[in-house]
Every structure is written in C-alpha cells, then in structure tokens.
Amino acid sequence: MFERIAELAIRRSRSVLVVAALAVALMGVVGAGAFSKLVEGGNDDPHSPSTKAAQVIEDKFGGETNLVLLVRPRGRVDSPAAERAGRALAADLRKDRHLDNVISYWEAGSSALRSEDGREAMVLAHVKGGDTERGKNAKAVIDAYTGSYEGGLSVRAGGGAAVGNDLAAQVPKDLLLAEAVAVPLTLVLLLVVFGSVVAALLPLVIGLVAIAGTFAELALLGAVTDVSIFATNLTTALGLGLGIDYALLMISRFREQLRTGADVPDAVRVTVRTAGRTVAFSAATVAVALAALLVFPQYFLRSFAYAGVGVVLIAAVGTLFVMPALLAVLGHRVDKGRLPWAGEGRDSGGTPFWGRLAGTVMRRPALTALPVLAVLLLAASPLLGIGFGTPDERVLPENAESRQVAAALREDFDGNDDAAVHVVVDRAVERAPLMAYATELSRLDGVVRVEASTGTYVDGRPGPAAPGGAALGRPDAQRINVVGGLTPKSAAAERLVADVRGVTPPAGARPLVGGSDAELVDSKKSIGGRLPLAVALVAVSTFLLLFLFTGSVLQPLRALVLNAISLGAALGVMTWIFQDGHLASLLGFTPQPMETAMTVLMFCIAFGLSMDYEVFVTSRIKELHDRGESTGSAVVQGLGHTGRIVSAAACLLAVSFFAFGTAQVSFMQMFGLGSGLAVLIDAVAVRGVLLPAAMRLLGRRAWYAPGFLRGLHGRFGLSEGGPADAPAAAKAVAGTPRGRNSAGV
Structure with a gap:
C-alpha cells in the first residue's frame, strides 16, 4: 500500500496537489457553516431520570425555571413605583414569545422572591426551545431586558440559560485568543526545529487540511445529529498539533534520506514506507482512543469523538498523500530559506543527547528510572482525593x-x-x-x-x-x-x-x-458506569494495534503501563491545581471538583497522544531491530534518531494546548493545561527515561510472542518493507539474539 502511495506522489505529484487544493477549498466552503449547526449543552444523559423529569415538566408544565432576572429598583422593592415598574416588566416578559412560566415577586407576593434587605426581587421564567434554539432565545431575552429598564429598574440575568449565554459569548473569545497565541509561537518553533522557511511552512499545510476537513465533517454531522460547539476547540488544537507532528516525522525522514545521498524519488519512497507507515499506525491508535468516547450517551462527549477521530484521520490522509507530493515537487528545495543557525547535518543522523541519555538509562536503569518514577507517582497522588462535578456559573470569570x-x-x-x-x-x-x-x-x-x-x-x-x-x-x-x-x-x-x-x-x-x-448525580452515574467499558475498549484495541505493529505481546503491555503512569501524573497535577486550588490566583479560576466530562475527554486525548509518540519511537527501534541490531543497540540508536523529533513534536503540540491556559473559562484551562502537560511528560520522562529502562529490564524478551501469535502477525501484521521482509520480521519477533551492546542487552 505504501509503495503505491509513494509512486502516486512521485509520478502524479502535481495532480495530487491540485486535487488536494480543490478538496480543501470545498471543505472550507462546507465547514464555514459548521458554527450555525453546532449546539450548546449535551452534558446530560438523555435516558437519566433527571432528563426525563425535565421533559415531563417541559411537556406538561411549560418547562423548568432556567432564567432568573434579578431586579433592583431605585428604592425598596415594595414601594409603589417599584411595584408598578415590576408589574410592567413582568407583563412585557409574558408577551415575549421566547418565554413561558413567568413568575414575578410583585404578583406572587412570596417573600422567597425578595432579598433579605428588600432591595432586589426575582422574576423567574423558562426560556423555550431545545439546546440550539434555547441559546438563541436566551440571548434575545437577555439583550432585550437586562441593564437599565423602564421605570428605573436595573435588571441582571442569571440561571442556567444565562450561564449558557455567557459561555457562548466567552468561548469564541477564548478560542480566538488561544489561536492568536499558539499560531505565532508554533511558527517560531517550526523555524527553530527545521532551520529553513520552506520546511517550517509545510506542516502548516497539513494542519490546514486537517482543520478544514474536520469543520466540514462537523457541519455535515451537525445537520443530522446534535454536535457540541465545544468540538471546535478540539478541532483547532488537535488539527494543528497532529498535522505538525505527522508532517515533522515525514519531513525529517525525507531530509535524512537526502543527506545520505539518495535521489528525490528514492527519498520519497523510503519516507512513505517508513515514516508513512508510522503515521498510519499512530493515527489508528489516537483514533481508537478518541472513538471510545462514543460509548457515552452525552452528546457533549460523543461530539469530541466525531471531531477527534475525524481530525486524526484527515491529518493522516493529508500526511500520506499531500506531504509526499509536496516533497516530490520540492526535492532539495525543502531546505530553501535556510536560517543562519541551522547546520547542514541537522537530519543526517541521530541526536547525540537522546542517544546518550538512552545509553545511560540502559546501563543504570534503576538509578535513572526510579527517581523519575517516584516523581510521577507523587504527581499522581492527588487523584486519591479527586471529586467530580458538572459545569456551572463558577467556570466563568467573576465579572460574568x-x-x-x-x-x-x-x-x-x-x-x-x-x-x-x-x-x-x-x-x-x-x-x-x-x-x-x-x-x-x-x-x-x-x-x-x-x-x-x-x-x-x-x-x-x-x-x-x-x-x-x-x-x-x-x-x-x-x-x-x-x-x-x-x-x-x-x-x-x-x-x-x-x-x-x-x-x-x-x-x-x-x-x-x-x-x-x-x-x-445522574451524569456522574452515567459516565462512571460506562467508563470501565471505554477504558477496556481503549486498552484492548490499543493492545491489538501495537501487536500488529510490533509483533510482540510485551511491547503493548509495556506501553499501556507507561501510559497509565504518565496519565496519572498529568491528571494528578490538574486535580492539585483545579480542585485543590493551587495556582488559582495566578490562573484566575475558582476551585471546584473536576469537571466529569472534560476529565474523561482529557484522559482519552492524552492516552491517544501518548500512543502517538509510542509509535514514533517504537517504529524506529523495531526498524533497527529487524535489521539485526540487538535490543539495546536498537533502543539507543532509535531514540538517538527519534528523540529530537518526538521532543520537538511534543513541544509544538503542547503549545497548541497550553494556549488554552489563557482562557477565562476554567474547564477550558484545565483541558488545555492538562493535555499539554500529559504530552510533555510522556515525550520527555516516559520516552526519554522509562521506555529505555523498561526495554533494558525486558531485554531479549521485549519482542516475545507465542508461536501461534507470531504466525498471526506474519500473516496480518504490517511490516515496513512488505512481504519481502517478512522472514526477517518474523525472526525479530521471535526474539532471536542479535548480539550485545554496551548496555549488555
């Protein structure tokens, strides 16, 4: 398959690029309508008792109170002037087509609707409509009646509909600010990583393809089912990040081949066969992790599965087809616009630091890995006291x-x-x-x-x-x-x-x-009841994919354990910050229990991205091992080649997530900071230290698989070189010794 993709890119490169440009234009037109079709809400289980209660109240009683207008007259609420103005306001509200069940203090006469000091009174109402229509209706009502009103009244809006209105106004501002921060920083980092202007711009092409394609997908899905507007946040962050990750891997391998003297067509072939294969498996692992969100009934979570799986697959397809065509057209011009600090041998071989680090870890695994493991377990310890909640007005800034x-x-x-x-x-x-x-x-x-x-x-x-x-x-x-x-x-x-x-x-x-x-209560029960199934699906499907990728049963288990450690550390730090309140004054949020749905989302995204880097590193290690290197030598050389790529990719992706730390909505801050931290922990602590330590401890057993599974892998596994390499791959899977390196493996 990868050979055919490479030949298509070489022989029909300009045709591929023309088709891709037309597709992006079409996706842009379709995706432009996404925001009008996406909806708010979606945190409730449609089959829960509370949702059924809300539906009965909607059908038979005109709906629950979801809008509270807090009214302050010039004097006390019981003065004749205040009563006249209050009754007039209530009469106007009853005429409003967007409202039902208007109850005013001045007509009900209940002391419960009057403040204790007698200066303010409540008017209760229900804003009509489903999630999408209700948001528009709430905005119309709030715009029409809040602020200074006739008769000297000052009106402020609260309740669930008003919180939703404030969130709908704040989230686009936060998203715009995050992108304004992330894109320039990403471009600067790309210039630093690649050292040339042309190479630095290429990953942005894949990011554009991924984002445009996913917005088009969301627009189409939004026409037939409920899709949360918050899915756009994941689309932009993950689309830009993964597009850069995958393109970075392809460009680095292509430039490395050029440095060895290969001509452009051969460099494209090797790049697609090796890095392209890695991208395909990496995308599969990330997509599987995000697809697990489909088991939850809340369309808020399901929407992230739609967006996440879509952006991953589109980024992978763009990388596999568009990037080779670009490389084939550019050839050596990929280094055009080389910057002064960039050395000529930037991609010609391994990075000494990561290779030396791996060698040190493999010589002294306990001495180097145990302190790192202890720090990560300490970071995970706040999870022992974790609590869960759902969004309310406290996720907004205090001036909302x-x-x-x-x-x-x-x-x-x-x-x-x-x-x-x-x-x-x-x-x-x-x-x-x-x-x-x-x-x-x-x-x-x-x-x-x-x-x-x-x-x-x-x-x-x-x-x-x-x-x-x-x-x-x-x-x-x-x-x-x-x-x-x-x-x-x-x-x-x-x-x-x-x-x-x-x-x-x-x-x-x-x-x-x-x-x-x-x-x-119902949301926590619903998510908690389905969480074991989601985790099991992620673990089993990831295990199968990594087995097909490596031919080993121990490599997937090792990857799952290390991922659990890094995820626990990242979630623990977020609990320490957002639940326990550390750094609250710096980040400007109110401490509260961890937002249930967003925590599950962060888990799935961080797990998928951890597997992304797992595949990046393991791919090169397996490639070297299949060529005859010992496990130890393959790890040292593999990390030497991929360490810089993984660390650079992690930094670039983390920037996209960390930019959400500028948000004023606290669960967006938590999602961005937590996902970015998980990426960095995995790329540095896990891939740099714990992975080589685990490989050293496993030794020759690292590539073990029972005989019947080796046969299964030989038949269905995807080896880098295709069928011709099957004997060598099978021999490597069997764990046949390749010699010993300085680490003794």
Whole structure:
C-alpha cells in the first residue's frame, strides 16, 4: 500500500496537489457553516431520570425555571413605583414569545422572591426551545431586558440559560485568543526545529487540511445529529498539533534520506514506507482512543469523538498523500530559506543527547528510572482525593453577570429557586397523599421549603401559598419544587437528591427527580458506569494495534503501563491545581471538583497522544531491530534518531494546548493545561527515561510472542518493507539474539 502511495506522489505529484487544493477549498466552503449547526449543552444523559423529569415538566408544565432576572429598583422593592415598574416588566416578559412560566415577586407576593434587605426581587421564567434554539432565545431575552429598564429598574440575568449565554459569548473569545497565541509561537518553533522557511511552512499545510476537513465533517454531522460547539476547540488544537507532528516525522525522514545521498524519488519512497507507515499506525491508535468516547450517551462527549477521530484521520490522509507530493515537487528545495543557525547535518543522523541519555538509562536503569518514577507517582497522588462535578456559573470569570447573580441568590435570598430539586409525577395524585408526600420532603435536612399545588411546606408544616402554586398541578401530573439552602452541586446537595429519591411516594406514583443537582448525580452515574467499558475498549484495541505493529505481546503491555503512569501524573497535577486550588490566583479560576466530562475527554486525548509518540519511537527501534541490531543497540540508536523529533513534536503540540491556559473559562484551562502537560511528560520522562529502562529490564524478551501469535502477525501484521521482509520480521519477533551492546542487552 505504501509503495503505491509513494509512486502516486512521485509520478502524479502535481495532480495530487491540485486535487488536494480543490478538496480543501470545498471543505472550507462546507465547514464555514459548521458554527450555525453546532449546539450548546449535551452534558446530560438523555435516558437519566433527571432528563426525563425535565421533559415531563417541559411537556406538561411549560418547562423548568432556567432564567432568573434579578431586579433592583431605585428604592425598596415594595414601594409603589417599584411595584408598578415590576408589574410592567413582568407583563412585557409574558408577551415575549421566547418565554413561558413567568413568575414575578410583585404578583406572587412570596417573600422567597425578595432579598433579605428588600432591595432586589426575582422574576423567574423558562426560556423555550431545545439546546440550539434555547441559546438563541436566551440571548434575545437577555439583550432585550437586562441593564437599565423602564421605570428605573436595573435588571441582571442569571440561571442556567444565562450561564449558557455567557459561555457562548466567552468561548469564541477564548478560542480566538488561544489561536492568536499558539499560531505565532508554533511558527517560531517550526523555524527553530527545521532551520529553513520552506520546511517550517509545510506542516502548516497539513494542519490546514486537517482543520478544514474536520469543520466540514462537523457541519455535515451537525445537520443530522446534535454536535457540541465545544468540538471546535478540539478541532483547532488537535488539527494543528497532529498535522505538525505527522508532517515533522515525514519531513525529517525525507531530509535524512537526502543527506545520505539518495535521489528525490528514492527519498520519497523510503519516507512513505517508513515514516508513512508510522503515521498510519499512530493515527489508528489516537483514533481508537478518541472513538471510545462514543460509548457515552452525552452528546457533549460523543461530539469530541466525531471531531477527534475525524481530525486524526484527515491529518493522516493529508500526511500520506499531500506531504509526499509536496516533497516530490520540492526535492532539495525543502531546505530553501535556510536560517543562519541551522547546520547542514541537522537530519543526517541521530541526536547525540537522546542517544546518550538512552545509553545511560540502559546501563543504570534503576538509578535513572526510579527517581523519575517516584516523581510521577507523587504527581499522581492527588487523584486519591479527586471529586467530580458538572459545569456551572463558577467556570466563568467573576465579572460574568450570571455568576454574580448566582452569588446574590445564595447570599441574599432565602433558598435558591434556581437550584431547586424538581419532583414530577406523571399521573394524577389525590390531594391528601400529595400533601403527605410534600410534608415529608420538607422534613429533609437542607430543605428550606417545598412548593406544591396544595401549598408550601416548611419543616413538616404548611406555610404560605407557593408562588404560581396553582400551575404546579395538572389533572394528569403533579410537580413539586424542593428548595434548599445548600451550595449547589456540593456533596450535601447530592445527598439531598438521594434523600428526595428515597422518600416513599404516594401509592402508585413513580416520581422523577430533576434539577441541576440531580443532573449532576445522574451524569456522574452515567459516565462512571460506562467508563470501565471505554477504558477496556481503549486498552484492548490499543493492545491489538501495537501487536500488529510490533509483533510482540510485551511491547503493548509495556506501553499501556507507561501510559497509565504518565496519565496519572498529568491528571494528578490538574486535580492539585483545579480542585485543590493551587495556582488559582495566578490562573484566575475558582476551585471546584473536576469537571466529569472534560476529565474523561482529557484522559482519552492524552492516552491517544501518548500512543502517538509510542509509535514514533517504537517504529524506529523495531526498524533497527529487524535489521539485526540487538535490543539495546536498537533502543539507543532509535531514540538517538527519534528523540529530537518526538521532543520537538511534543513541544509544538503542547503549545497548541497550553494556549488554552489563557482562557477565562476554567474547564477550558484545565483541558488545555492538562493535555499539554500529559504530552510533555510522556515525550520527555516516559520516552526519554522509562521506555529505555523498561526495554533494558525486558531485554531479549521485549519482542516475545507465542508461536501461534507470531504466525498471526506474519500473516496480518504490517511490516515496513512488505512481504519481502517478512522472514526477517518474523525472526525479530521471535526474539532471536542479535548480539550485545554496551548496555549488555
């Protein structure tokens, strides 16, 4: 296959480039419409009780409260002027086609809707529509009614719809800033790595192909299914990073061949047969890791699988077809624009530092590897206290209006209606059993009041009528609001959800419990329940791919163990920072439990990228081993050849991720910093130290496979040189000694 690709690039190079240019143009046109088709939200399991509760409330009660307008008049809220202006505002809101279930303090008269100092009052409402439509409707309402309003009112927006609106406004700004930081730094680093202008620009071509193609894919998918708008973040970061990684490997091998005296066609052939094969396997491992996200029901996570798998495969296809054609056309001109600091022999052989480091590690594996292992395990130790949550207003900067409103609701009002637990019974319920059920709910720890169609209940006793209480009952359904005084999405709030679900309902009733805290409980249960399957799929599929790549059963196991160590270290550091609050003042975020979906996403991405560099290094080691080098010599020479490439690729990719550290949305910061750190830990500590130490300890057994698996690999494995090299490959897989090197392997 790779030979045919190389011949196509050599004989039809200009035709390939013309077709590629037309394809990129077409993908750009299609992808330009992606943003209009992508949606917000998607963190909830559509089959969970909380989602079903929300749907029943939507269908029969006009929807849950998701918008809180905090209104401050010039004087006190009970003054005649404030009441007239407040009633006028509520009347205008009821006429708004974007809203349902408008409840105003001035009409309901409930003290729960008035601040303790009497200076502010609430107007509650439900913004209509699904995830996409709701976001547009919320923006229209917030733009129309917030700020200074008629009658001397000052209006601020809070609640879930307002948080979503603020996120939708902030994320594109963060993305634009991240790209403004990453692209110039990446270009500078490419110039440093390649030492010539032409070679440095080539990886950006592959990055452009990957990003344009993936945006086109997302636009097409967005027309037929829900795709999260946050998938664009992964597309740009991973598209640029992987495009550069793969192109870097190809260009380095091509220039290395030219330095040995090979002509351009032969250099292209060797490059595609060796580096191209590595790119194909590398892309497969990364795609497999990201495809595991498809097992989760939340379309937020599934969207990252769509984007991730797409960008990886498109980057690989672009590298395999476009890059060889470019190299064939450019030939020796790939070094055009050589910079003053670039030496002539930059790609002619191994890098002394990485080769010397590997040799030192293999001579003294315990002395060199144990300190590194100890540091990584220490970095992973915060995982022992990790907790999980879902995004709320605290992921936004402190000056975000929705976050300020949420703080005011917690501090200045009796109970938080926006964070209430919603109980809905999708059938008729007699008055007496309903009263008894609501009374029992009001006795639970942390409950301020319970609102039902039969009245309000406080500490097991009836209280004043609930605002809009009549609207809580239907002939075929009942809704109960359990208003608590607990911090939303805290451990206590989660326990309250469990307690509410544990109360015995009226006979024959099967209540559904919803609200933001119930959504958190259900989301953690949903993701946690499917996480073992996702991890198993990643591990098994990665093992099979690496076996087909190396012909060994120990190499995949060694890779999985080392990847687990590096991932644990990166996730531990992120827990130490974002959950425990270290560096919070520097980065400008509020500490809170690790965001569940984003942590799973970071795991899959970091795992895939770790395997990316695993394939880069192992490919060259296996190539040398198959030529007759001992395991020790193959490791030293292999790292000598690939160490610089892997470290440079890791730095370039890390820049793309670290740029998200400039974001003002905290889970984007965590994703960017965590992914970038995982890449660097893997490229430096694992590939530079732990890999050669593990290979030294395995010795000749590193290439072991049982006889029947060796036969399987000989039949289905993809060897670098094709069928002609099969005997040598099989001999290498069997672990036949090749001699001994200075490390004694």
